[in-house]
Amino acid sequence: MDAYKIIGGSKLEGVLNVSGSKNATLPILAATLIAEGEYILKNVPSLKDVRTMFKLLEKLGLEVEKISKNSYKIINNGIKNIEATYDLVKTMRASFLVMGPMLSHSQKAKVSLPGGCAIGTRPVDLHLKGFEAIGAKIEISHGYVEAISEELIGNNVILDFPSVGATENIIMAAVRAKGITVIENAAREPEIDDLCNFLNKMGAKIRGIGSSRIEIEGVDKLKAVEYSIIPDRIEAGTFLVLSALSKGKVGVTDFKIEHLEGFILKLEEIGYKLNENNGVFYVKGEIEKPKPIRVQTMPYPGFPTDLQAQLMTLLCFSNGTSEIKETIFENRFMHVSELNRMGADIKIDGNIAIIKGNINFSGAEVMASDLRAGAALVIAGLLSEGETLVQRIYHIDRGYEKLEEKLKNIGANIERVKVDII
Ligand SMILES: CC(=O)N[C@H]1[C@@H](OP(=O)(O)OP(=O)(O)OC[C@H]2O[C@@H](n3ccc(=O)[nH]c3=O)[C@H](O)[C@@H]2O)O[C@H](CO)[C@@H](O)[C@@H]1O
Ligand SMILES: C=C(OP(=O)(O)O)C(=O)O
Numbered sequence: 001m002d003a004y005k006i007i008g009g010s011k012l013e014g015v016l017n018v019s020g021s022k023n024a025t026l027p028i029l030a031a032t033l034i035a036e037g038e039y040i041l042k043n044v045p046s047l048k049d050v051r052t053m054f055k056l057l058e059k060l061g062l063e064v065e066k067i068s069k070n071s072y073k074i075i076n077n078g079i080k081n082i083e084a085t086y087d088l089v090k091t092m093r094a095s096f097l098v099m100g101p102m103l104s105h106s107q108k109a110k111v112s113l114p115g116g117c118a119i120g121t122r123p124v125d126l127h128l129k130g131f132e133a134i135g136a137k138i139e140i141s142h143g144y145v146e147a148i149s150e151e152l153i154g155n156n157v158i159l160d161f162p163s164v165g166a167t168e169n170i171i172m173a174a175v176r177a178k179g180i181t182v183i184e185n186a187a188r189e190p191e192i193d194d195l196c197n198f199l200n201k202m203g204a205k206i207r208g209i210g211s212s213r214i215e216i217e218g219v220d221k222l223k224a225v226e227y228s229i230i231p232d233r234i235e236a237g238t239f240l241v242l243s244a245l246s247k248g249k250v251g252v253t254d255f256k257i258e259h260l261e262g263f264i265l266k267l268e269e270i271g272y273k274l275n276e277n278n279g280v281f282y283v284k285g286e287i288e289k290p291k292p293i294r295v296q297t298m299p300y301p302g303f304p305t306d307l308q309a310q311l312m313t314l315l316c317f318s319n320g321t322s323e324i325k326e327t328i329f330e331n332r333f334m335h336v337s338e339l340n341r342m343g344a345d346i347k348i349d350g351n352i353a354i355i356k357g358n359i360n361f362s363g364a365e366v367m368a369s370d371l372r373a374g375a376a377l378v379i380a381g382l383l384s385e386g387e388t389l390v391q392r393i394y395h396i397d398r399g400y401e402k403l404e405e406k407l408k409n410i411g412a413n414i415e416r417v418k419v420d421i422i
Contacts, residue, residue, distance in 0.1 A: 001421050003391045004404065007413040008363055008384035012246040014410035015280055016239040018255040019045040019401040020070060021232040024191040026094040027168045028198050028229060029053045032074045033060065033101035034172060035202060037224025039074040044229060045401040046070065048394070052092045056084055060098065076224065079106050086112040086143060092398070093117060096124055097165060099147060100172035103136055108148045113140070118370045120329040130157045130170035134177050154179030154218055162187040162212065162299045168195055175204040177218040186214045189300040190259045194230045201225045233259035235400060237307040238375050240264075240283050241314050242410075244272050245383055248284030250410050257281065262303045266311065269293045270318065292320035292357055297328050309335045309376035316344045316380070318357035325352045334369035335376045341366055342380050342388065363388040371399045378403070382412055391419060 020043035030053070032039045044050060046069075054064045054072075061080025065073040082102055089095040089112040102109035116122050128138050128145065133156070136149040154177045157170055167187040172195075174181035186192070188210060196209045202225050205217035236255035243250045244267065257264070257274075264274060271287035292315065297305040305328040315322040316339065326332045333353055336346045341364045345356035363386035368374030374396035381388030390396075393416070396403060404414045 001391070001419055002393050002416055003389050003419045004378060004381070004393050005415045005417045006363070006378065006381035006384070006388045006390065008361070008382055008386060008388060010382070010411050010413045012242065012382065012410050012412060013249040015251040015253055016242070016406055016410060017253055018231045018236045018239065020229040021045070021191060021194070022047055022049055022399045023164075023189070023234070024194040024229050025050055026053055027097050027172070027191065027195045028227065029057060029074070030097040030101050031172055031195060031199060032057065032062065032076055032224070033079060033098060034104045034175065035222035035224055036076045036078055039076070039224045040067065040071065040226040041074065042071045042226070042228040043231075044070050044072050045232065047399055047401055048397045049092050049094065049399060052088060052095070056088045056095055056098060059088070060084070060102070082106055082109050084111040089114050093122060094165070096127065097169055097172070099127065099145070100131070100169035103131060103147055103149060103152065103173045104176045107150065107152070110144055110146045113143050113145055118334055119332040124165070126159055126161065126163045126166035127169045130159070130166055130183070131173055133157045134170070134174055134181055136173070152177035154181040154216070156182045156184065159183065159185040161185070164189050164192065167192055167214070171196065171199070171206065171214065171216055174216040174218065175199055175206070175222065176220070177216070179218055181216045181218070183214045183216070184212070186212050187299055188212055190230060190233060190256070198225070198227045201227060231255040234304065234306040234372070236260060237263050237304070238310050238379075240267065240281065241310045241379060242382070243281070244283040244290070244314060245317070245379065248275070248282040251277070251280035251282050253280045262298070262301050263307055266293060266295055266303055289319035289357070290314060290317055292318045292322040294323045296325040299328070305329055305332060306372050308332060309372040310379060312346070312353065312355060313339065313376045313379045315355045316346070316357060316359050316361070320357050322355045322357065323352055324355065327351065335373035338366040338373070338377055339380055342384060360385065362386055365389045365391065367391045368393055368395045371395045375400065378414070382407070382414070389419070
């Protein structure tokens with residue numbers, strides 16, 4: 001199994017480029033199931049999750065061709081199989097996003113229930129309630145959800161919580177429904193805007209993009225198009241943490257600063273400033289040490305749960321005690337015990353992590369429990385004294401394109417190595 005061997009303490013300097021967004025690419029790939037034709041997708045990151053979605057699309061009958069480094073042609077000559085099986089859905093929850101598009105294209109779909117993962121139970125009840133509201137009949141048996149609809153008819157859907165996946169899945173199911181579907185309390189993440197912009201380019205009529213009230217007027221026909229995916233704001237945020245810890249020596253480029261408002265407000269509260277030079281952003285402060293702060297993860301535009309672990313690593317260096325409250329996922333503190341093994345002083349009280357600052361990290365053998373936990377451990381390893389071995393980096397490979405290559409370019413001493421698992 002692959003692991004990262006990191007020797008901490010190298011001087012980090014240079015510019016990190018941000019790749020295309022994983023969380024925008026996955027729903028957009030799923031949306032290519034809706035209409036037949038040839039799609040060209042650009043700025044697609046080379047990631048394990050993206051390859052899993054390619055495999056799933058191929059199983060359902062689509063063809064995927066690589067055109068150049070980050071561009072792909074997706075050919076939809078009709079869906080040949082409406083079943084998304086457990087083997088693919090269990091490795092990537094976003095596989096469940098093929099349900100809405102298949103309902104839209106074929107009026108039926110059978111998708112394995114994704115189950116939970118290291119960060120929580122993660123049910124799909126809100127997706128299913130939305131499908132039912134627009135006329136699908138849902139049956140759950142033997143670990144699969146089967147949805148069938150003679151005709152999808154627009155309706156009002158009020159989400160109990162602004163779920164990103166449910167908002168996306170319901171939008172994709174509704175684009176060809178008869179009449180108007182209104183989603184209230186919709187999630188507002190930029191990846192949803194990107195999906196809506198893609199669908200509108202295909203001929204959909206979606207209004208209220210970026211707001212919590214999304215209106216989808218069903219159309220008869222959609223067409224395949226060419227589209228370029230937005231940059232990954234979570235990768236950008238991860239790199240901005242490194243920029244801060246390098247005292248502004250590391251720059252970050254190729255991302256949209258406006259997608260990171262909630263995160264940047266917190267960096268400012270800590271005492272940092274963002275400076276821009278020719279599209280490259282540097283995080284720097286007059287402060288000797290970051291100030292301790294209180295943070296709560298929130299749906300967009302609040303502080304993103306996907307940057308919680310990375311910020312925690314940063315706050316370990318602060319001059320006092322910080323608090324992070326995780327409100328999105330029930331169990332997203334698995335990195336805490338690993339950071340503590342590296343010398344952090346973090347205690348958990350329910351969904352609040354209390355982080356004592358002023359620590360020095362010392363390299364240790366640690367394990368990535370999920371994608372962002374893995375990123376937090378890599379950052380800690382780079383700032384540690386001595387050697388760190390981050391195991392289970394298959395989680396990191398799900399969502400960070402060529403991470404070790406990018407980090408090596410800014411001077412990090414990081415290597416991918418094979419380790420035996422007992
Ligand atoms: C591929 C992708 O885009 N993943 C992102 C997406 O995940 P995902 O779309 O799974 O996240 P959701 O917004 O749906 O989930 C947020 C919360 O709602 C709950 N919930 C969700 C759906 C449902 O039917 N019932 C229910 O109870 C979940 O268990 C969780 O506690 O948004 C999350 C929240 O910003 C991010 O951390 C993930 O990186
Ligand atoms: C939680 C994440 O992804 P997923 O929803 O695919 O598990 C993430 O990207 O941090």
